[in-house]
Amino acid sequence: DQQVKQNSPSLSVQEGRISILNCDYTNSMFDYFLWYKKYPAEGPTFLISISSIKDKNEDGRFTVFLNKSAKHLSLHIVPSQPGDSAVYFCAASAYQGGSEKLVFGKGTKLTVNP
Amino acid sequence: ETGVTQTPRHLVMGMTNKKSLKCEQHLGHNAMYWYKQSAKKPLELMFVYNFKEQTENNSVPSRFSPECPNSSHLFLHLHTLQPEDSALYLCASSQDRGINQPQHFGDGTRLSIL
Numbered sequence: 058d059q060q061v062k063q064n065s066p067s068l069s070v071q072e073g074r075i076s077i078l079n080c081d082y083t084n085s086m087f088d089y090f091l092w093y094k095k096y097p098a099e100g101p102t103f104l105i106s107i108s109s110i111k112d113k114n115e116d117g118r119f120t121v122f123l124n125k126s127a128k129h130l131s132l133h134i135v136p137s138q139p140g141d142s143a144v145y146f147c148a149a150s151a152y153q154g155g156s157e158k159l160v161f162g163k164g165t166k167l168t169v170n171p
Numbered sequence: 172e173t174g175v176t177q178t179p180r181h182l183v184m185g186m187t188n189k190k191s192l193k194c195e196q197h198l199g200h201n202a203m204y205w206y207k208q209s210a211k212k213p214l215e216l217m218f219v220y221n222f223k224e225q226t227e228n229n230s231v232p233s234r235f236s237p238e239c240p241n242s243s244h245l246f247l248h249l250h251t252l253q254p255e256d257s258a259l260y261l262c263a264s265s266q267d268r269g270i271n272q273p274q275h276f277g278d279g280t281r282l283s284i285l
Contacts, residue, residue, distance in 0.1 A: 100261055
């Protein structure tokens with residue numbers, strides 16, 4: 058059973074417009090969320106995170122929104138740039154069973170067209 | 172050299188071979204991780220080491236044997252693997268083991284089992 062779901066395998070956006078990547082989770086114990094970006098032939102790199110005590114965190118062009126009641130988070134990129142084209146992974150973490158659990162989604166491939 | 176370095180980048184081996192994957196981090200981190208990424212599946216956490224001690228083994232078959240001689244080095248020893256073990260193996264590190272600790276990933280080893 059997938060605890061972290063990224064239901065859109067791919068997304069295509071025009072340069073300069075907003076990209077919105079979505080992520081849903083099922084485990085209410087998750088209380089910290091992270092987004093990673095992955096270019097081909099490279100490992101994922103950390104992008105931005107948010108704690109469950111917040112509903113928004115912003116870093117430059119990147120903003121993450123968290124809706125705890127809906128168990129939903131989203132990553133907004135504005136304005137989108139061609140260099141943002143990559144696979145974006147959502148991850149959720151929690152203390153569970155005496156240890157930290159980190160669960161990743163399958164990823165969404167973002168293509169930003171010039 | 173900085174970051175997380177994995178060698179080799181690509182490995183092809185037969186089912187009866189023994190090989191090892193190597194991971195080295197130059198970030199002064201205390202926690203290191205092995206992940207498996209199969210096609211169209213989320214990243215799966217395999218092992219966690221914190222201060223050289225293994226703290227998690229997520230039901231990984233014994234044909235995968237990790238070793239952490241010090242906080243900077245992590246190995247994954249492979250023996251009698253199966254074709255379904257073909258995947259991208261990613262190493263990561265974080266400052267400490269904690270749910271709010273972003274992980275820094277290597278570029279992975281692409282493993283193919285013949």
